[in-house]
Amino acid sequence: MPSRADLHSNRITDDPDWWRQAVVYQIYPRSFADGTGDGIGDLPGVTSRVDYLAALGIDAVWLSPFYPSALADGGYDVDDYRDVDPRLGTLADFDVMVSALHGAGIRVVVDIVPNHTSNRHAWFQEALTAPAGSAARDRYIFRDGRGSDGSEPPTDWESFFGGSAWAQVPDGQWYLHFFAIEQPDLNWRNPDVREDFLRTLRFWADRGVDGFRIDVAHMLTKDLSEPLPSKAELDARPVDGSHPVMDRDDVHEIYAQWRSVFNEYDPPRTAVAEAWVARPRRTRYASAEGLGQAFNFDLLQADFDAAQFRHVVADNLALVEESGSSSTWVLSNHDVVRHATRYGLPDAERGSKGEPTVKHGNDWLLSRGRTPVLDREAGTRRARAAVLFVLGLPGSAYLYQGEELGLHEVADIPDGDRQDPTYFRSPGIDVGRDGCRVPLPWRHVGRSLGFGSDGAHLPQPEWFAPLAVDVQEEDPASMLWLYRRALALRARLQAAEDxxxxxxxxxxxxxxxxxxxxxxxxxxxxxxxxxxxxxxxxxxxxxxxxxxxxxxxxxxxxxxxx
Known part of the structure; x- marks a missing residue:
């Protein structure tokens, strides 16, 4: 196996533009590596694999949430934004990890979840004991219910995870949660909320974090002036900057303030928006006065098809020319079916309505992969071709842990082992995202294939073993070797952004x-x-x-x- 020096020569520098063509590796900490032997991946586990990450040749890692959490939504229900979940480590462990990654020339990006806290957050616990109309409740979005006794939710809006978007508290009021019931939405009109997140950004930047990935960046600000619209009225509203809850113009006032914080550091801290918005409106999130970059998810929704790929590339290069940013190319992440599997399904049967099998609710997963038949060989071959296409493009590339091993989606997870709230809130309709979050195989033998010493929090299938890191490191024809060689060559061939x-x-x-x-x-x-x-x-x-x-x-x- 070639050495790190042969593969990659990146070192941490003060270059403020490092992110523009960076290769960023997403780590879902609970499923990456378990350093403490409790079946859950953790920060010491990440530190133990720094040599692997360095040999891969990446420029940065993006860590999905590692904060204290009840895991109602895989860590995106945050109890405390300025601490580490005790199951994943300590702040000292975080510092050691950052030092190790920086020492290997790898920058660190962390996830910030600003649309909602968890229901265990100190603020929400305070709100539950405070009266209606109090300052504590104003940090969230509370409303009186409908009907003579207030027993009906304020509107018929639905949560993205199924069911009502409102939950009632003991005194009769209702709070808004567009995601899980354990994730109450914050009120971004409240100055406490705005100031606290500025403290959070500085807290992690001061600890050496190089950038931030902003979860649900397009939903922070909301106009809930009475009377509230019905679901039908809400869905009919154009998303043009004045929609009550989506992609509002005033959200960019928040990000302008965040940018001023990022620019306090040398080099400035970076940020990338997760903003599922219409393509022309994506440029505002990527502006130099705002977050600076926005995710381009268009390839997640494309077949392995020349016309579709060319359209996505041309469209997004035009957008970044307008914004002055660089594009972000993504084939997989923690929320979607892995692309090796998407590319191995018959195009005509990839979704229940003919759409690409990007999201987790689809016929193939619901049938546990039995119909339609998955062509693993074709999916893997196309995945190899797709990643070389993407890594050849100008802009930054985001890799999801395990794609460098050629992992497919794990469809056949027993119902009793599932963890994703989307499954529990819509059984028989949506199986959730657990299939792309199964812990990685590091060795081809052992109880958890090298993930940890005491099993894995999601079951690993038998077919993971021949895809383990120790097997692929000995095989020059493996997917892992392909990624390492491609990233090393990309670093040498790096060119202007066109x-x-x-x-x-x-x-x-x-x-x-x-x-x-x-x-x-x-x-x-x-x-x-x-x-x-x-x-x-x-x-x-x-x-x-x-x-x-x-x-x-x-x-x-x-x-x-x-």
Whole structure:
């Protein structure tokens, strides 16, 4: 196996633009590595795998929430924004982890969850004992119920996790929760809320955090002036900046204030918005006066199809030209079906309504993977081609833990082992996101395949064993070797943030050129494509012959390295 020095030469610098073309590796801490042997991944587990992350060749890690939490929503129900869940470690463990990552040239991005707290947060506990109309309740969104006795919720709005978006407290009032009942929405018109999050941002930045991923960035501000609209009226409102609860113009006042905090540091702290908004409106979240970057999730909703990929790339490069930011290319994350599986399902059967199988509620998962039949080999081959295509694009790339091992979605999780609230709130309709959150296999043997010494909090399937890290490290044809080689080569070939499309004469084959003469060539269809080989070629699958690119394969064609 090549050494770290051979693979990657990145070191922490003061470059304020490091994020623009960074490769960021998302860690879902509870499922990455267990350093304490209790079956739950933790911060010491992350520290124990720094050498692995360094050898992979990434520029930064993004840590999903590690804060104290009852895990009603996988850690996105936060009890305390300025502490570590005791099951995952301590603040001292966090400092050790950051030091180790920085020492390996890897920056640290943490998740901030500002739309809601948990129902165990000190503020919410105070609100429960305070009277209606009190300052404590004003930090959240409380309303009186409908009907003569207030026994009906204020509106018929629905939670994203199923059921009413309102929950009643003992004195009869109701609080808003667009997510789980354990996640009461904050009132961002309240100055206490705004000031407290500024303290939180400084708290982590002072501990060496380099950037922040902002959860549900488009939903913080809400206009709940009476009379409140019905669900039908709410759904009919255009999302144009004045919608009562979505993508409001005034949310950017908050992010302008956050930007002033980020700019207090040298280099400035970075931020990326999780904002599921219409593409033209995404640019505001990515502005230099705001968060600076916004997630582009469009490839999550695309088939492995040349026309769709080209449209997504062209569209998003136009958007970043407008915003002055750089794009973020994402194939998988902790909320969606892994892309190796999405690409292995028949296109016509990928969702109950014909849509791509991105979200977790779909026919294939509900049937535990038995119908339609998953073609693992085809899905893996396409996943190899897709990641080389994405890593060749200008902008930053976000990888989700386990994709570098070629992991597929785990569909057949016993109902008694499931953890995601979406499953419990909509059984038989949505199986939840547990299938992409199963703990990683580090060794091909052992009770939890090297994840920890005392099992894993979600069951690992038998087919994880041959995909374990220790197996793939010995196999130059493995997915892990592909990622390591691609990231090392990408670091050497890094170019200006643009590309030129090259006509291939075929609708199912895309080719683009990066500055410096680095070409990316992808055959999306099944038929091979002939091309002239003049320089070095690095391909996701072996060439059929010199200059014959197989179907579902990407090749990087680049000047020879002396």
């Amino acid at each position: 590309l030129e499309w090259i006509d291939t004469g075929r609708d199912d084959v895309l080719r683009f050129r990066r500055p410096g003469g680095w070409d990316v060539l992808t055959a999306f269809g099944p038929e091979p494509f002939a091309f002239e080989v003049r320089d070095e070629v690095f391909a996701s699958s072996p060439l059929e012959a010199d200059g014959l690119l197989p179907g579902a394969t990407t090749a990087w064609i680049h000047p020879r390295q002396d």
